[in-house]
Amino acid sequence: MRCIICENDANATGSHIVPASLIQNCVGKHYKEESYSIDAKDVEINAYFGRDNLKNTSPEIKENHYKEDNILCQKCEDNLAKIESEFSTNFLQKFREERFKQNFTITTNGHGVEVLTPRNFDNKKVYFYLYSIIYRFCMNSGRKEGEFFMEEDDLEYIRLYLQGYLYGDKLKSEDYLKDFNLVITFDKANTNGSFVASANQFTNPYIFYFCEPILLLFKEEIPTEARNIFGDYINNITVDQDIKIVINSEFYNAYRNIMTTYLAETFITNAINNLSNLNGKSYDENLLEFNTEMENFDKDDSEKATRIYNLLYQKYNINNV
Structure with a gap:
């Protein structure tokens, strides 16, 4: 592997893709991170907990979302x-x-x-x-x-x-x-x-x-x-x-909302399409069921869309029957 800047041997390990000091308000301090990678295309959310985070109870070693070797x-x-x-x-x-x-x-x-x-x-x-x-x-x-x-x-x-x-x-x-x-x-x-x-x-x-x-x-x-x-x-x-x-907060929030809307629309669109492929129902039928389930979850649950998708996926995935 070659260094992406100077093209010499990429021999550094644990390089921060985004500096820890810049993202700690979103994911926590170094080694105590709690971050979620949203894959809107594949309708997945991957969680990462730093080694000193109390939520890190799994022996599985997961890749830090913002660190990279070589x-x-x-x-x-x-x-x-x-x-x-x-x-x-x-x-x-x-x-x-x-x-x-x-x-x-x-x-x-x-x-x-x-x-x-x-x-x-x-x-x-x-x-x-x-x-x-x-x-x-x-x-x-x-x-x-x-x-x-x-x-x-x-x-x-x-x-x-x-x-x-x-x-x-x-x-x-x-x-x-x-x-x-x-x-x-x-x-x-x-x-x-x-x-x-x-x-x-x-x-x-x-x-x-x-x-x-x-x-x-x-x-x-x-x-x-x-x-x-x-x-x-x-x-x-x-x-x-x-x-x-x-x-300005107003200026900042206006552009934050652009990504919020994009992620939500992309995630839900792909989720509904996946369900339609599973159960043969129309997009509108699955969207109605998805929205109905949304009403049963806590509105402040940041992972409710993923939870609902997983619930409906399990319901219609014949391979799990």
């Missing part, structure tokens, strides 16, 4: 870890705290949207940090699931930028991203986070969910409607200006 070389791993630590210290641990407000410039545009700029952290490191996560996430998904979420050429541009930043001419490497425009949003008001996910259906922009940040990545020409919405928040690494991070 995807990076140790040198790239160490370089990434250093910048991840700096971002955590200078941004994640401070941007919500009133006592650190002097570390940031916060402005409010005419629509009441708050935009934050770090004062004590190099803008270029923010770009590197975020693009490195996008790239690792896409490459890992592509290798394991065949879904890269981005065009091959776009991923190669990011790789060349990352490689140049670490081992070449930092300024020259930025030219590879001249057509990339990034909208960065965090939720300053709470730490609930979103997902760790993307989908091939998101094209321009590509949308990435990394628990804390939601990233919208536009390639080349930004549609007029999008420019009208995001004009104040667009970040381009080749433009000499402060980085802008949207921190």
Whole structure:
């Protein structure tokens, strides 16, 4: 295996695809993780509990959803870890705290949207940090699931930028991203986070969910409607200006809801189609039965859709009779 950044021997083990500090509000602290991988296509939810999590009662060793062996070389791993630590210290641990407000410039545009700029952290490191996560996430998904979420050429541009930043001419490497425009949003008001996910259906922009940040990545020409919405928040690494991070809850929730809706619709659609293949009933008949069962479950049960599907699958799977 070759390192996905520098193409040397990928000899690092336990590499975080998404930094632990970035996703701990969604899955818990290192070794105490509780994460759920939703496979909307195959209608499955896979649970992972860290070794120190009290729910980890099975002797079976499961793969951490956000760690991977032999995807990076140790040198790239160490370089990434250093910048991840700096971002955590200078941004994640401070941007919500009133006592650190002097570390940031916060402005409010005419629509009441708050935009934050770090004062004590190099803008270029923010770009590197975020693009490195996008790239690792896409490459890992592509290798394991065949879904890269981005065009091959776009991923190669990011790789060349990352490689140049670490081992070449930092300024020259930025030219590879001249057509990339990034909208960065965090939720300053709470730490609930979103997902760790993307989908091939998101094209321009590509949308990435990394628990804390939601990233919208536009390639080349930004549609007029999008420019009208995001004009104040667009970040381009080749433009000499402060980085802008949207921190409004309303803005953040609007994009979190896009993935919530996508996952729910995809999961339920595939579940109903599977049931129709099993029992020969129409899609509408199975959907009615599914919705009827939904009413019998606690509305706050986050796994009720999966539970209902499994219940109905067992009911109609003749191989279990």
